[in-house]
Amino acid sequence: MLNYILKHYHLQAKDWISYSSAPTKIKNHFELAVKFDKPNRKCLSCSGIRFHKHGRTPRPRKVQLTEYMGLPCFLMITIARYRCVTCGVTHASQIPERLVLKGQKDSTLLKTQIIKKLTQKIAFTDASRDLHLTSHSFYRLLDQLSEKDKTNKLPRVLCLDEFKATKDCTGSMAFIAMDGESHEIVTVLEDRRIEQLVTYFLRFPRQVRMQVKYLVMDMNYSYDKLIKRCFPNAQLITDRFHVVQQLTRAFNSLRIQVMKSFDTRSSQYRHLKYYWKHLLKHYDDLSEKHFYSRSLRRWTSSRQLVEQLINYDPLLYEAWQVLQVAMGHFRNKDSDAFFDLIEGLDTRILPEPFVKKYQFLLRKRSSIELALKLPYSNGCLEGMNNKIKAIKRCAFGFRTFRNFKKRIMLMNTVLTALSTLRWENTKMS
Numbered sequence: 001m002l003n004y005i006l007k008h009y010h011l012q013a014k015d016w017i018s019y020s021s022a023p024t025k026i027k028n029h030f031e032l033a034v035k036f037d038k039p040n041r042k043c044l045s046c047s048g049i050r051f052h053k054h055g056r057t058p059r060p061r062k063v064q065l066t067e068y069m070g071l072p073c074f075l076m077i078t079i080a081r082y083r084c085v086t087c088g089v090t091h092a093s094q095i096p097e098r099l100v101l102k103g104q105k106d107s108t109l110l111k112t113q114i115i116k117k118l119t120q121k122i123a124f125t126d127a128s129r130d131l132h133l134t135s136h137s138f139y140r141l142l143d144q145l146s147e148k149d150k151t152n153k154l155p156r157v158l159c160l161d162e163f164k165a166t167k168d169c170t171g172s173m174a175f176i177a178m179d180g181e182s183h184e185i186v187t188v189l190e191d192r193r194i195e196q197l198v199t200y201f202l203r204f205p206r207q208v209r210m211q212v213k214y215l216v217m218d219m220n221y222s223y224d225k226l227i228k229r230c231f232p233n234a235q236l237i238t239d240r241f242h243v244v245q246q247l248t249r250a251f252n253s254l255r256i257q258v259m260k261s262f263d264t265r266s267s268q269y270r271h272l273k274y275y276w277k278h279l280l281k282h283y284d285d286l287s288e289k290h291f292y293s294r295s296l297r298r299w300t301s302s303r304q305l306v307e308q309l310i311n312y313d314p315l316l317y318e319a320w321q322v323l324q325v326a327m328g329h330f331r332n333k334d335s336d337a338f339f340d341l342i343e344g345l346d347t348r349i350l351p352e353p354f355v356k357k358y359q360f361l362l363r364k365r366s367s368i369e370l371a372l373k374l375p376y377s378n379g380c381l382e383g384m385n386n387k388i389k390a391i392k393r394c395a396f397g398f399r400t401f402r403n404f405k406k407r408i409m410l411m412n413t414v415l416t417a418l419s420t421l422r423w424e425n426t427k428m429s
Helices: 002-009 108-118 124-130 135-143 194-201 222-229 240-260 267-274 276-280 302-312 314-331 335-343 352-373 379-394 401-412 414-419
Strands: 016-018 024-026 029-036 051-056 061-064 073-084 090-092 157-164 173-179 185-189 214-217 235-238 291-293 298-300
Touching: 002 016, 108 124, 108 135, 108 401, 124 135, 135 401, 157 379, 173 379, 185 194, 185 401, 194 222, 214 222, 222 235, 235 240, 235 352, 240 267, 240 276, 240 314, 240 352, 267 276, 267 302, 276 302, 298 302, 302 314, 314 335, 314 352, 335 352, 379 401
Parallel strands: 029 073, 157 214, 214 235
Antiparallel strands: 016 029, 024 029, 051 073, 061 073, 073 090, 157 173, 173 185, 291 298
16 A cells, blocks of 8 residues: 555655555554655755754654545654754654645545545535545635635636525625636626626726627626626627526416416316426427326327317417417527517417516517527536535535635536645745
């Protein structure tokens, strides 16, 4: 095992002496006793370069490695002492920081395992149990990560969204920004209000902010102000998912209204309540594979089921036809036909709330047309938000937003986290 450690850390084998070939089991852990015998390059007092051996440290230094045969393993290092010939000061050999930092117990190999655990959707208690550590080791490592965001670079495509924040935040929702091309997180802020966002982005130099060409976001009205105040060269792109969501929500509200017009004990009420997901699909995506429906008490397919449901009410049939045509134009990226359909909706045929929800998209016409022409979307950011919700649920919530943000940054990319990792070692010379 010592040979593996020396090879992994690129250490010289001549400076290490092992008392045993394999770790020795002591109670519920393993120990590997070694001796480190290498004088320093120069004396810390007089900068002398001549030394004499002067015994060894009375107690070995205990460094925890990764687990061995399912149990924690410790490296017991007996350090040699040397006396300077010039000034007579005695000092111990300094262990290479590639193995373990001064004043710390966890080896860098163990810290690498901790970082890998932090990138996974797992709670601190479960991760610490797997590595035979306490949860304080994870929190100490999080404290060593940098919290500062780089203000010298912004991506060409900037995706914006929000998610549920922690209790110590001033606002209820937090803000997240991601590069739409490389899918790297730009920043995570504890407040999504426009004043805080403008204050943050104005920290970037104007030349950096001028590099942003597209802002991809949902239909949040407040984010539009960022373009005028922070990104004068940027164009707004409305995420395609939220456009389809607006269409399906309008139809679903009408479906509920039609469903409530029937008696709760009727078959029409029951069918419209149980099979509503089939109505939201595009007709070309409906399966013709038969399945047995207990509610209908017969074999049917998704296409036959939809044809039956839309005939329950003429109003539902008209709204379903509008939804199918609109989704067809949106699929084909025909923006002119899509908006011509919305402009031609008549409140004498369809309810006014349904028409208003569709005509709301007319306000976002330019950004939706741009979304149909360009390949950018908020899909990468929505996937990251899903991971954030999952890790928040596994961890049973976070007490501070500071640790929450660092965990998000670690999940996004390990390489970025390792490059920004700064170890706390104030005593290091």
